[in-house]
Amino acid sequence: MNTSISAAAIRFAAAYSALTAAHEVGDYLIQRDSDAAAKGMHGQEGVAACLRHVCSYTATQALALYAADRYLRLGLNWRRATVGLAVSAVTHYAADRCAGHWADDSDAAPLLVRAAHTAGKGSWLVRDPRAGAFLDQAWHKGWIGLAAAITAGRTHD
Secondary structure (H helix, E strand, O other): OOOOOOHHHHHHHHHHHHHHHHHHHHHHHHOOHHHHHHOOOOOHHHHHHHHHHHHHHHHHHHHHHHHHHHHHOOOOOHHHHHHHHHHHHHHHHHHHOOOOOOOOOOOOOOHHHHHHHHHHHHHHHHHOOOHHHHHHHHHHHHHHHHHHHHHHOOOOO
16 A cells, blocks of 8 residues: 555645635735625626636636745646636636625525525525625635645646
8 A cells, every 4th residue: 555645635735725825815805895895796797896806816826826836846737727727716706796695595596595595504694694704615615625636636646
């Protein structure tokens, strides 16, 4: 049995760390307040605000991943990294369009909100004003894990 840690596992740990740290920076420090307020709105204003946020968020993650790759000499495959960043971006957009709607249990609620209510989170979402933010962050971190795995990939190690 080989007990050594694979290069892919090391790349995964480094990619997850970089993407998660950049998530915090991109979601809280880089995001414009006006975009945070508008990204869940219906119509073009909400779409535009969310797209601006996701673009700056993804750029922040890409920069952190690039810095980790260069500094730690990870040897990332940037095709894989691009796919990982795309997964993070698309899923981030999907969740952030739900901003301000998490307690909405109507048929007009965004798909992820309806899914959360269907999964039994509805009473928590209605009762606790922080619940939506917690679900949002859990969603993001879960997808960041997959993005890191895609980015790390398995090569010929």
